Amino acid sequence: MQRCDVLVVGGGLVGCAAAWHLAAAGASVTVLDAADFGLGASGQNAGSLHFQIERRFLEQGDSLARQAEQTIALSRLAIEDWKGLEAALGADLHVVMDGGFMVAETPEQVAMLERKVERELREGLRMRLLDGDEARRIAPYLSPSILAAGYAPDEGHADSRAIVPAYADAARRAGARLVSRTRLDRLQRMAGGFEAGAGDLSIQAKQVLVAAGAWTPQICGLANLHAPLYPVALLMNVTERSRTLEVPHLVQHVGRRLSMKQTGAGNILIGGGWPSRLARTVDGGFDPGVRPELIADSLAGNLRAAIDTVPAVAGLNLIRSWTGVTAVSADQLPVVGEVPRMPGFWIAGGGSAFTLGPTFARLVAQAMRGTPAPELDFVSPARFEHLNSFMG
Amino acid sequence: MRIERDTERGRPLTLTVDGHSLTAFDGETLAAAMLQNGATFRRDTRGLDRGLFCNMGSCSECMVTLLPSGRRARACVTPASDGMEVRTDG
Numbered sequence: 001m002q003r004c005d006v007l008v009v010g011g012g013l014v015g016c017a018a019a020w021h022l023a024a025a026g027a028s029v030t031v032l033d034a035a036d037f038g039l040g041a042s043g044q045n046a047g048s049l050h051f052q053i054e055r056r057f058l059e060q061g062d063s064l065a066r067q068a069e070q071t072i073a074l075s076r077l078a079i080e081d082w083k084g085l086e087a088a089l090g091a092d093l094h095v096v097m098d099g100g101f102m103v104a105e106t107p108e109q110v111a112m113l114e115r116k117v118e119r120e121l122r123e124g125l126r127m128r129l130l131d132g133d134e135a136r137r138i139a140p141y142l143s144p145s146i147l148a149a150g151y152a153p154d155e156g157h158a159d160s161r162a163i164v165p166a167y168a169d170a171a172r173r174a175g176a177r178l179v180s181r182t183r184l185d186r187l188q189r190m191a192g193g194f195e196a197g198a199g200d201l202s203i204q205a206k207q208v209l210v211a212a213g214a215w216t217p218q219i220c221g222l223a224n225l226h227a228p229l230y231p232v233a234l235l236m237n238v239t240e241r242s243r244t245l246e247v248p249h250l251v252q253h254v255g256r257r258l259s260m261k262q263t264g265a266g267n268i269l270i271g272g273g274w275p276s277r278l279a280r281t282v283d284g285g286f287d288p289g290v291r292p293e294l295i296a297d298s299l300a301g302n303l304r305a306a307i308d309t310v311p312a313v314a315g316l317n318l319i320r321s322w323t324g325v326t327a328v329s330a331d332q333l334p335v336v337g338e339v340p341r342m343p344g345f346w347i348a349g350g351g352s353a354f355t356l357g358p359t360f361a362r363l364v365a366q367a368m369r370g371t372p373a374p375e376l377d378f379v380s381p382a383r384f385e386h387l388n389s390f391m392g
Numbered sequence: 393m394r395i396e397r398d399t400e401r402g403r404p405l406t407l408t409v410d411g412h413s414l415t416a417f418d419g420e421t422l423a424a425a426m427l428q429n430g431a432t433f434r435r436d437t438r439g440l441d442r443g444l445f446c447n448m449g450s451c452s453e454c455m456v457t458l459l460p461s462g463r464r465a466r467a468c469v470t471p472a473s474d475g476m477e478v479r480t481d482g
Contacts, residue, residue, distance in 0.1 A: 241455070264437055317452065319452035
């Protein structure tokens with residue numbers, strides 16, 4: 001039997017980052033991952049640092065946009081966290097924060113953009129609304145068809161493949177114990193904490209943090225809790241390296257699913273939320289552990305949106321497309337905090353957890369050490385407590 | 393590095409990579425001709441020479457620019473042809 005202050009389930013960005021913060025604050029921490037660290041959404045996403053209100057909140061009408069307004073407070077913290085991250089971790093994460101555009105191509109999209117920028121300015125995000133020509137002066141690669149753009153000077157991108165190893169190394173240096181290829185098979189409350197196990201391994205922990213992305217519902221299920229997170233499968237693409245096309249910004253679209261940015265080596269990464277198809281288990285459930293199937297129409301649609309926005313990308317070869325699984329919550333907002341009916345049981349996940357992950361991890365670690373983090377109140381699992389009124 | 397014995401070559405070809413003249417034989421790929429002649433495929437972000445990786449059309453590490461069209465192509469799946477002109481700094 002091993003004992004620790006905190007057991008972190010899931011060795012992705014949020015899990016390894018939280019382990020680092022907790023261990024650095026003096027807690028004894030064990031991180032378990034069923035596979036290897038950073039193989040889930042943390043390492044599969046395309047690395048956008050997006051601080052404007054996300055398009056997925058805008059396409060559902062005004063109700064979600066109002067909720068998304070609240071995430072701006074977290075985005076503002078995330079901007080500061082990302083600015084200091086490479087120095088704090090002593091690692092090169094290819095962090096580039098030279099600005100980002102969210103473009104509009106139709107009068108309807110311009111109107112949507114204007115409403116969005118108004119909300120963002122009200123919430124204190126550093127932001128400007130530009131007309132097409134103003135945007136093209138900063139970003140000459142943008143298509144003449146772009147009528148307007150929201151410009152956030154702090155947006156950018158980072159290397160999603162570098163971040164988890166950097167957090168994991170920092171966590172180890174701070175004394176955390178990281179255990180890979182170990183799938184949790186039991187997790188229950190006991191006097192003074194929790195007892196968890198994976199085969200022959202048994203761990204007693206005072207607190208548990210579940211940061212398992214799309215696997216979070218299964219892990220919570222071991223503790224007889226519902227967690228309203230759902231796996232979604234997405235598509236990412238990358239072109240060959242280009243020296244002739246320079247896209248030093250993050251580029252998104254307010255009316256179409258699109259994210260674009262250029263790596264340090266010159267490749268253009270293209271994503272933006274186009275679906276791929278989740279694999280199934282034999283009994284008909286979704287299996288987030290199997291690579292989703294690419295959907296040809298998604299690929300065509302994603303590349304069309306990229307070419308319409310940045311025409312020069314049409315001259316580049318696509319060298320790879322890949323699919324990956326992330327998780328969204330029932331109301332699209334992240335789920336980060338303690339489960340009220342099970343003190344000591346914490347969850348952190350549910351979308352945008354590359355951009356916001358370092359901030360979730362820092363704040364949840366702070367709260368787990370006993371200093372409340374009111375910034376997380378609106379994303380607390382407490383809003384789903386009704387789902388657990390017969391559980392726990 | 394070519395097999396020299398008990399093999400029949402296609403006719404000899406001459407092509408140009410980054411201004412340097414290379415010889416190859418009909419039926420060889422551009423990548424094979426470049427490897428045989430010691431050409432670098434590209435330099436990485438630290439300025440180090442990089443070669444091709446998979447030699448089967450999958451990794452795209454051997455992308456070169458074909459002149460005069462400017463078309464980008466994988467050298468490993470592009471047949472060498474006489475008079476071909478190639479640049480590696482695209």
